[in-house]
Amino acid sequence: MSTAERPVSSNFIRTMISEDLESGRYDQVVTRFPPEPNGYLHIGHAKSFSLNFGLAEDFGGRCHLRFDDTNPVKEDDEFVEAIKADVRWLGFDWGEHLHFASDYFDQLYAWAIQLIKAGKAYVDSQSADEMRENRGTLTQPGIDSPYRNRSVEENLSLFEQMKNGDFPDGTHVLRARIDMASPNINLRDPAMYRILHAHHHRTGDTWCIYPMYDFAHGQGDSIEGVTHSICTLEFEDHRPLYEWFIRELGIFAPQQIEFARLNLSYTVMSKRKLLQLVNDQHVSGWDDPRMPTLVGMRRRGYPPQAIRTFCERIGVGKGASWIDLSVLEDCVREQLNETAFRRQAVLNPLKVTLTNYPADKVEELDAPNHPQQPEQGTRKLPFSAELYIDRADFMEDPPKKFFRLGPDREVRLRNGYIIKCDEVVKDEQGEVIELKCSADLDTLGKNPVGRKVKGIIHWVSAAHAQKVKVRLYDRLFSEENPDKADNYLTALNPASLQETEALVEPGLLEAKSGETFQFERVGYFTVDSSDSQPGQPVFNRTVTLRDTWAKMKS
Numbered sequence: 001m002s003t004a005e006r007p008v009s010s011n012f013i014r015t016m017i018s019e020d021l022e023s024g025r026y027d028q029v030v031t032r033f034p035p036e037p038n039g040y041l042h043i044g045h046a047k048s049f050s051l052n053f054g055l056a057e058d059f060g061g062r063c064h065l066r067f068d069d070t071n072p073v074k075e076d077d078e079f080v081e082a083i084k085a086d087v088r089w090l091g092f093d094w095g096e097h098l099h100f101a102s103d104y105f106d107q108l109y110a111w112a113i114q115l116i117k118a119g120k121a122y123v124d125s126q127s128a129d130e131m132r133e134n135r136g137t138l139t140q141p142g143i144d145s146p147y148r149n150r151s152v153e154e155n156l157s158l159f160e161q162m163k164n165g166d167f168p169d170g171t172h173v174l175r176a177r178i179d180m181a182s183p184n185i186n187l188r189d190p191a192m193y194r195i196l197h198a199h200h201h202r203t204g205d206t207w208c209i210y211p212m213y214d215f216a217h218g219q220g221d222s223i224e225g226v227t228h229s230i231c232t233l234e235f236e237d238h239r240p241l242y243e244w245f246i247r248e249l250g251i252f253a254p255q256q257i258e259f260a261r262l263n264l265s266y267t268v269m270s271k272r273k274l275l276q277l278v279n280d281q282h283v284s285g286w287d288d289p290r291m292p293t294l295v296g297m298r299r300r301g302y303p304p305q306a307i308r309t310f311c312e313r314i315g316v317g318k319g320a321s322w323i324d325l326s327v328l329e330d331c332v333r334e335q336l337n338e339t340a341f342r343r344q345a346v347l348n349p350l351k352v353t354l355t356n357y358p359a360d361k362v363e364e365l366d367a368p369n370h371p372q373q374p375e376q377g378t379r380k381l382p383f384s385a386e387l388y389i390d391r392a393d394f395m396e397d398p399p400k401k402f403f404r405l406g407p408d409r410e411v412r413l414r415n416g417y418i419i420k421c422d423e424v425v426k427d428e429q430g431e432v433i434e435l436k437c438s439a440d441l442d443t444l445g446k447n448p449v450g451r452k453v454k455g456i457i458h459w460v461s462a463a464h465a466q467k468v469k470v471r472l473y474d475r476l477f478s479e480e481n482p483d484k485a486d487n488y489l490t491a492l493n494p495a496s497l498q499e500t501e502a503l504v505e506p507g508l509l510e511a512k513s514g515e516t517f518q519f520e521r522v523g524y525f526t527v528d529s530s531d532s533q534p535g536q537p538v539f540n541r542t543v544t545l546r547d548t549w550a551k552m553k554s
Helices: 012-023 043-058 077-089 101-117 128-134 152-163 213-224 233-249 271-279 294-300 304-314 325-339 506-510 548-553
Strands: 030-033 062-067 098-100 121-124 173-176 191-195 209-211 228-232 255-259 341-343 349-354 363-368 378-383 386-390 410-413 418-426 432-440 459-461 466-473 497-504 516-519 523-527 538-544
Touching: 012 043, 012 228, 012 255, 030 043, 030 213, 030 228, 043 062, 043 077, 043 228, 043 294, 043 304, 062 077, 062 213, 077 294, 098 101, 101 121, 101 152, 101 173, 101 191, 101 209, 101 213, 101 233, 121 152, 152 191, 173 233, 191 213, 209 213, 213 228, 213 233, 228 233, 233 255, 294 304, 294 538, 304 325, 325 516, 325 523, 325 538, 378 459, 466 506, 497 506
Parallel strands: 030 062, 062 098, 228 255, 341 516, 349 432, 466 538
Antiparallel strands: 121 173, 173 191, 191 209, 349 386, 363 378, 386 459, 410 418, 418 432, 466 497, 516 523, 523 538
């Protein structure tokens, strides 16, 4: 979607970029999205890369996709390809600017040598526990390492030995030599390199020392000519360190700008917690349609444009805030209302027999694919004397404002006739098992003069309906903020997935993986991309027609 086609809202980042261009600080805009290839992207990442790619597009610049692959223990090509697919799915393109932090390992090593020679970095041989203990607290300064004043020559020798693999993991680290008394703990001689004898997904076994994120990402931005390094607020306290490295190295200086990350109700965004949900099998995998991951949302049938609309709608700010999940669901409904073809499905069937309709007659009724878009054409629906309606559309003793079927009441069948309930058939337990109705055969496609029939219900022909598996997905958690619970797992919603069978119009057996439909008066459903087979679709509920949770809370 181009700038001309989508709303462009003002925010403080856009203002800062405009001022930088007007002042001549930068002559073009270059942003980047720097994910770690150690997991799948979620909706919070979508906000971030939509912002970065969107700003670059709006200002006629470019946005890089750069993988922060500095921790080989957790990284994998699987995640690289999944992230690329997610970014493309939302409609963004990095062109020739696909980069990896590992592209810069040689340069980063050279810069580390430069800082050692300048007396700005040293090899520390304390244990991890000792460094943690000597780091100090928010109210107490840190304590200098006993190795802080090693000579340049000794530091260079030790660092080269680290690089050559002469030491086991954890023996030494390279630290920046800044200020152990700084009120900003990030400036208390932060680690720049650690020893990791691990196979890297791109560089193999070439390296056994790897740069820390705080050392690698700012220099990566500088190498690529990134002008605006846009990140979330937890990196605000890291900005002085980001700027210290760039200043001490004397290299091109991007501007880091922080914004508030996305907090979405009824879900969790912590990668650790999402991983636990997968590993402990609370969900079926990273692509479980209840997960906030983009692969999960894609499988659930969320349109990419709805996610982009959501990211635009919630805006960008500096203050942390919670966004209700209903805002995202409304964006999904709005998009699918425009694009999803209509179909008929009955999830809780109740038999209806039309006593005045020929038992051996089959009629084909015209039904629009999209009532508001006649150009989308029509389809044929088989109609017969025996039908199924949804049990929720009948009440034996209906209240006044129940405009569906009841004894001696009339309704119109969607795209069909007006029918009247003449008799209610029950089983031995008193449960309603069948309705005997009469059809007004003069009402197909028209309303009789002076006769008001308010109710319209959906149906399927009993002889032609097909059984399909349907998964009714709901919110994964039953509490707005699961993180507030002592154990977030106790907030899991036991009704977040219900499997059932539905009776659907016969054409739906030909639905293809990823196709999404509105089951009229029921909700939006998509063909599951993993478990469907040709002629045997499994339908996932993408979203209900209305926000049922809002109704429950009111």
